[in-house]
Amino acid sequence: xxxxxxxxxxxxxxxxxxxxxxxxxxxxxxxxxxxxxxxxxxxxxxxxxxxxxxxxxxxxxxxxxxxxxxxxxxxxxxxxxxxxxxxxxxxxxxxxxxxxxx
Numbered sequence: 001x002x003x004x005x006x007x008x009x010x011x012x013x014x015x016x017x018x019x020x021x022x023x024x025x026x027x028x029x030x031x032x033x034x035x036x037x038x039x040x041x042x043x044x045x046x047x048x049x050x051x052x053x054x055x056x057x058x059x060x061x062x063x064x065x066x067x068x069x070x071x072x073x074x075x076x077x078x079x080x081x082x083x084x085x086x087x088x089x090x091x092x093x094x095x096x097x098x099x100x101x102x
Contacts, residue, residue, distance in 0.1 A: 001041070001049060001050065001051030001052070002051060002052065002053075003020050003051040003052060003053040003058070003061070004053070004057070004058050004061070005058045005059075005060040005061045008020070008053065008058070008061045011049065011051070012076055012079055013079055014049075014079070015078050015079045016048075016049055017047070017048040017049065017075075017076070017077055017098075017101035017102060018048070018049045018050075018051075018075075018076040018101075019037075019040070019048060019049070019050040019051075019073055019074070019075055019076075019094075019097075019098060019101075020051055020052070020053050020065075020073065020074045020076070021033070021034075021037045021050070021051070021052045021053065021071060021072075021073050022052075022053050022055050022062055022065075022067045022070050022071065022072045022073070022074070023052055023053070023054060023055065023070055023071050024054060024055050024056050024070055025054070025056070027070050027071065029070075029071055029087060029088045030070055030071040032088050033071045033088050033089075034052075036091045036094065037050065037052065037073070037094075039091065040091065040094060040095065040098060043095075044098055047102060048098055048101055048102070050098075055067060055070055065081070069086055069087075071086070071087065071088065072084060072085070072086050073085040073086075073094065073097075075097050075098070075100075075101055076101075077100075077101045082100070082101070083097050083100065085097060
């Protein structure tokens with residue numbers, strides 16, 4: 001799922017568990033993490049919304065949420081930011097954070 005400046009507020013406000021991956025095409029670590037995020041998106045389909053937000057194309061969203069380095073994953077529950085992960089981390093760590101949203 002693509003997350004943009006236009007749809008991010010609505011997705012957060014829905015209150016559904018949500019994970020946003022902030023990335024950029026030029027970011028090597030982002031490219032390393034992308035397949036892991038895609039796997040998690042398939043595994044948690046229907047239970048957690050997982051999407052990606054390109055920081056170069058959606059600078060407002062990144063600025064509003066205080067993204068200072070990428071890759072950064074933000075975890076939302078009931079419309080509130082409850083956790084974050086910065087850098088490349090193991091899939092098991094991300095899965096644990098996602099499980100906490102359920």
